Amino acid sequence: MMNYEPDPPDTAAPAPAVHADDLTVTRGPRTVLHHLRFTVPRGRITGLLGPSGCGKSTLMRAIVGTQAKVTGTLDVLGRPAGHPTLRSRIGYVTQAPSVYDDLTVRQNLDYFAAILDPGRAAADRRHQHVTQAIADVDLTSHADALAGNLSGGQRGRVSLAVALLGTPELLVLDEPTVGLDPVLRRDLWQLFHDLAATRGTTLLVSSHVMDEAERCHRLILMREGELLAEDTPGALRSRTGADTVEAAFLSLVDEAAGRTRESTR
Numbered sequence: 001m002m003n004y005e006p007d008p009p010d011t012a013a014p015a016p017a018v019h020a021d022d023l024t025v026t027r028g029p030r031t032v033l034h035h036l037r038f039t040v041p042r043g044r045i046t047g048l049l050g051p052s053g054c055g056k057s058t059l060m061r062a063i064v065g066t067q068a069k070v071t072g073t074l075d076v077l078g079r080p081a082g083h084p085t086l087r088s089r090i091g092y093v094t095q096a097p098s099v100y101d102d103l104t105v106r107q108n109l110d111y112f113a114a115i116l117d118p119g120r121a122a123a124d125r126r127h128q129h130v131t132q133a134i135a136d137v138d139l140t141s142h143a144d145a146l147a148g149n150l151s152g153g154q155r156g157r158v159s160l161a162v163a164l165l166g167t168p169e170l171l172v173l174d175e176p177t178v179g180l181d182p183v184l185r186r187d188l189w190q191l192f193h194d195l196a197a198t199r200g201t202t203l204l205v206s207s208h209v210m211d212e213a214e215r216c217h218r219l220i221l222m223r224e225g226e227l228l229a230e231d232t233p234g235a236l237r238s239r240t241g242a243d244t245v246e247a248a249f250l251s252l253v254d255e256a257a258g259r260t261r262e263s264t265r
């Protein structure tokens with residue numbers, strides 16, 4: 001498997017893309033994120049990993065500003081999360097593809113491009129951006145197909161293309177590789193790395209598949225609304241003496257359980 005470590009030297013590190021401190025979120029009667037503290041560095045791919053229900057989507061919603069009942073500090077691209085000026089700087093792809101089934105791939109992209117960059121004077125630029133976004137997600141040969149006739153994975157890629165339209169500085173992707181075959185998964189991860197390397201895009205990518213962890217520059221590991229660890233895959237492996245990030249995760253879970261037992265004795 002590809003290994004993208006180590007992090008480059010931390011000289012003159014710019015302000016992180018995301019900075020959270022004491023971040024807590026309640027949903028209904030429950031606290032689902034507990035006092036999280038972490039940073040997401042710019043221009044890198046940060047994987048947000050943890051079991052189903054641990055709070056990954058809730059954290060992503062908080063970062064993009066669509067989650068209610070968020071307390072603590074949460075700064076995104078130098079502004080408080082949810083600030084109106086962040087809207088055009090963040091691309092967000094939810095787990096459910098948000099595309100119009102009765103429009104073709106290109107028509108879907110044209111529609112969102114017209115919202116982002118309206119007016120006749122921008123028509124040529126829009127056309128160029130739409131063509132580029134369709135190519136980025138490898139759907140050029142399906143550009144004139146109705147979205148409703150595409151596979152689930154292809155529809156997900158249309159959503160991703162929409163998110164790429166505004167050349168966002170931060171791309172927040174909620175489980176983008178679910179249901180994709182290994183070739184498409186590999187190609188999508190290659191696209192993520194290209195975006196980070198050539199456009200300086202910051203990516204925050206959630207997954208509950210631990211083998212995707214090795215493809216990230218950095219990881220945030222979560223469990224039951226708490227942060228287990230935040231580091232590079234290699235550092236997590238060496239810290240726990242584990243061969244894989246999955247084994248490192250399990251070791252950190254045992255460690256945290258041991259601490260809880262100690263404190264309740």
Ligand SMILES: Nc1ncnc2c1ncn2[C@@H]1O[C@H](COP(=O)(O)OP(=O)(O)OP(=O)(O)O)[C@@H](O)[C@H]1O
Pocket residue numbers: 027028029030032050051052053054055056057058059208
């Ligand atoms: N609308 C809601 N009201 C109350 N609780 C909710 C709501 N949506 C989610 N939750 C709870 O919040 C917790 C975190 O859910 P979240 O969807 O963020 O987890 P996740 O890690 O993204 O899960 P998955 O990997 O399955 O998508 C879960 O315990 C869930 O039951």
